[in-house]
Structures are given as structure tokens and as C-alpha cells.
Amino acid sequence: MEKQITSRLGFGCMRLPVDENKEIDMEQFKAMVDCAMENGINYFDTAYGYHSEKSEGAVKTALVDRYPRERFLLADKLPLWIIESEEDVEKTFNTQLERTGAGYFDYYLLHAVNKDRVETIRKFNIVELLKKKLAEGKIKRLGFSFHDTAEVLEDFIGDYNWDFIQLQLNYYDMEREDYKQQYELVKSRNIPLAVMEPVRGGFLARTVPEAQKVIEAAYGENKSASLALSYVNSLEGVYIVLSGMSNMEQVKDNINTFANPIPMDEKAQQTIAEVLKEINAFKVVDCTKCEYCMPCPVGINIPKVFEIYNKYEMFKSEWIIKDYIKEAEVNPAECIGCGVCASSCPQAIAIPERIAEFNAIAEKLK
Ligand code: SF4
Ligand code: SF4
Structure with a gap:
């Protein structure tokens, strides 16, 4: 049967x-x-x-x-x-x-x-x-x-x-x-x-x-x-x-x-x-954390960065980003923009660009 x-x-x-x-x-x-x-x-x-x-x-x-x-x-x-x-x-x-x-x-x-x-x-x-x-x-x-x-x-x-x-x-x-x-x-x-x-x-x-x-x-x-x-x-x-x-x-x-x-x-x-x-009132990165973009050649935890980015947009607390950067094994500022990640993303997220946005916010918060 x-x-x-x-x-x-x-x-x-x-x-x-x-x-x-x-x-x-x-x-x-x-x-x-x-x-x-x-x-x-x-x-x-x-x-x-x-x-x-x-x-x-x-x-x-x-x-x-x-x-x-x-x-x-x-x-x-x-x-x-x-x-x-x-x-x-x-x-x-x-x-x-x-x-x-x-x-x-x-x-x-x-x-x-x-x-x-x-x-x-x-x-x-x-x-x-x-x-x-x-x-x-x-x-x-x-x-x-x-x-x-x-x-x-x-x-x-x-x-x-x-x-x-x-x-x-x-x-x-x-x-x-x-x-x-x-x-x-x-x-x-x-x-x-x-x-x-x-x-x-x-x-x-x-x-x-x-x-x-x-x-x-x-x-x-x-x-x-x-x-x-x-x-x-x-x-x-x-x-x-x-x-x-x-x-x-x-x-x-x-x-x-x-x-x-x-x-x-x-x-x-x-x-x-x-x-x-x-x-929809918040700007979010549509990341589902599938990790298909990983590993990043310089070791950036891409889905984690987007999780933090989304959290920051929701709560607008600068500590969300500051704390992450302190703890992250690799700072997203290390991104070399190689684009290896973007071609694997099923959500078609422009990953290097979104990482760059994140880095610009982090830079301002310094
Ligand atoms: S573009 Fe940046 S995040 Fe993407 S794989 Fe290259 S270094 Fe990693
Ligand atoms: S492949 Fe795209 S959706 Fe999946 S974890 Fe990476 S950024 Fe997020």
C-alpha cells in the first residue's frame, strides 16, 4: 500500500x-x-x-x-x-x-x-x-x-x-x-x-x-x-x-x-x-537566511548582516549595529564587492550594494 x-x-x-x-x-x-x-x-x-x-x-x-x-x-x-x-x-x-x-x-x-x-x-x-x-x-x-x-x-x-x-x-x-x-x-x-x-x-x-x-x-x-x-x-x-x-x-x-x-x-x-x-512601512532586506550566498570569500556572515540591518531599520537603535560589529568574526566593512554572493541569491538581493548601505550606516554611527 x-x-x-x-x-x-x-x-x-x-x-x-x-x-x-x-x-x-x-x-x-x-x-x-x-x-x-x-x-x-x-x-x-x-x-x-x-x-x-x-x-x-x-x-x-x-x-x-x-x-x-x-x-x-x-x-x-x-x-x-x-x-x-x-x-x-x-x-x-x-x-x-x-x-x-x-x-x-x-x-x-x-x-x-x-x-x-x-x-x-x-x-x-x-x-x-x-x-x-x-x-x-x-x-x-x-x-x-x-x-x-x-x-x-x-x-x-x-x-x-x-x-x-x-x-x-x-x-x-x-x-x-x-x-x-x-x-x-x-x-x-x-x-x-x-x-x-x-x-x-x-x-x-x-x-x-x-x-x-x-x-x-x-x-x-x-x-x-x-x-x-x-x-x-x-x-x-x-x-x-x-x-x-x-x-x-x-x-x-x-x-x-x-x-x-x-x-x-x-x-x-x-x-x-x-x-x-x-x-511595508519599513525598509527591509528580503533575506530568508537560506545561506546559498555563503561562504563569502572574506568570511562575512551575509544573512546575519541583513538580520542586523533589518533590526536596525525596525528599532532604529544604533547599538544593534555597534554591538554586532564588535562581535562579528568579520566586519562587513571588509567586503571587497566581488559579487560572488549575489549570483547565488534566490531572492535576487543585490548583496554587495546592500552590504555597502549597511557599511555606510555603520560608518556614520562610529
Ligand atoms: S561581495 Fe562582499 S559579501 Fe559578497 S561574497 Fe564578495 S566580499 Fe563577500
Ligand atoms: S542567498 Fe540571499 S536570501 Fe539566502 S541568505 Fe544569502 S542574502 Fe539571504
Whole structure:
């Protein structure tokens, strides 16, 4: 019998708990997996590159080695940016099977497809190669995650009869025409949709204080993440909502949200509209902390700089920047403007320019 997904909440393994040495805290992760499994969450999503290539191994230890294979569904992703030949596909896929110990992948994705990577996929016949894995039973469903424009998506979507597609969706991004078009396109083709970044890398869970107040007035304290998750959960065509969980509290909160989602009625629509008005009043860098831009050759922690930049814009406290610069391993003023980072950013952030803006503010605060 085909395995069924037992919760619309999927466990994203890209922001796992880490210890003081930045290593994955396996004991905590195991406890989180146990809590998830006990509460009917059986969909786990990892990728070759997550946690500096350690997420797949952690999933093996915390999940694959501890639960019967038929009890969970595992999604893994092919890192297109390292593929330089057809042989690389085979080699990488086998490495992933070995790292996870999973035997097969219930869901397998071409990771972070964009215009350049569509070329890679076509050049190295990647879809054909993966169709063989489907035939061998090593992949049960084939799809892709996507970070580019609706135009690129429309061009690529016809390359295969995809079993699913993973898109970045949340109420903040859905305000933009291009994201809306992507969603409508996938829906119109009746392709099941996996949602990533439902709280935009945590931004919608801890957003600007004015927006938090709006949510609090409507639904009570600490409901920001719940509102964001309930929104995507209500969208037609969505089969799973992935949340990158970093601690037990988030696991429990998310379980509660999916057990009792906020209804997307008029009140919710109005609340979201007011929240967006408050958020848009601030100048924010749209960073989701995915870390695809890393490592920076001079060692700048790019997502951290943008987190600080956003915080500063919200609270206008100069200590936010001053304290960061004091503690940062590498001062963002060291940026050499090489631009290596910008080409990898799925949010198309002009990273060197935004870092330069940050540095100009820091300079003035000196
Ligand atoms: S432009 Fe600056 S932040 Fe980006 S990779 Fe180069 S040095 Fe690092
Ligand atoms: S700057 Fe772009 S690539 Fe880097 S972490 Fe933020 S969203 Fe990801």
C-alpha cells in the first residue's frame, strides 16, 4: 500500500538545533523527531547542502536508523550547482542514498531551479537520468524546488510530468505579482504543491513590533507564526507545508497550529492586510537566511548582516549595529564587492550594494 502523508506539516531539516560549536545537536534533534512522529508528522525534508552537508547524515541518525522505513516519507534534493557531467548526477545521488541510509527517496527534487540551472538540467539530461531512478524504485516521486520568475517556471514546467513542485509561498511574498503567478501556474496544472519558507525564514514570526501588535490584538500573544502557517495551509493545491524547525518549542507550536489552524476568514484577511501595511512601512532586506550566498570569500556572515540591518531599520537603535560589529568574526566593512554572493541569491538581493548601505550606516554611527 502506498504510504500516506499524515500531517500537512512537514519537518524541514535545514535549520536544525546546533550546539555551541555550531554542530547539530543530535540529542535535541532526536527528541524533536520523536515528538513529530508521535504527533503524526511523517514527512521530512532534507538536502545535500543543508547544514554544510551534515543534514542528511543527521536525518539518518535521528530518523532513518530509529524508525521503520514505512513509517516516514523522506524528501531529498539534487544540488544542481555541483553537477558538471551526467556522471556527477549518479555519483551525487548514490552519496545521498549512502548518507541518509534511506534506500530510496519518497520525494526527490531538483534543488533550487532557476534559469541557469534549467540549462544544466537540459545539458546533462538530468530528468532522463532521474526517470531511470523512478523506474528502479529509488525515487517514488520526482519534482523540483524553484527560485526564479514565473516566466522561467512556465518555460521549465513542461519538461516533465512533475509529481510535485516546491515553491516559496507566504502571505508577504504573495503580495507580489510574480509569486502569485507562479502559484496560479502550478495550481492550474493540478500539480501538488509543497510550500517552503511559509514564515520567510522566521521574519513573519518575529516581524516589526507594529505588525506584532496587530496580530496580538486579533489573536492574542505569539500567534505570528501560526497566522503565517495557517495562511499557506489554507491555499488550494498545497499537500505539505515545510517548516524548518530549530527547537522543541517550535515543533510543539507548529503541531498546535496545524491541529487548530487560524481560519482564513475575513478577520484573518483583514489582519494580514494591516500587518503587510506595517511591514511595508519599513525598509527591509528580503533575506530568508537560506545561506546559498555563503561562504563569502572574506568570511562575512551575509544573512546575519541583513538580520542586523533589518533590526536596525525596525528599532532604529544604533547599538544593534555597534554591538554586532564588535562581535562579528568579520566586519562587513571588509567586503571587497566581488559579487560572488549575489549570483547565488534566490531572492535576487543585490548583496554587495546592500552590504555597502549597511557599511555606510555603520560608518556614520562610529
Ligand atoms: S561581495 Fe562582499 S559579501 Fe559578497 S561574497 Fe564578495 S566580499 Fe563577500
Ligand atoms: S542574502 Fe540571499 S542567498 Fe544569502 S541568505 Fe539571504 S536570501 Fe539566502
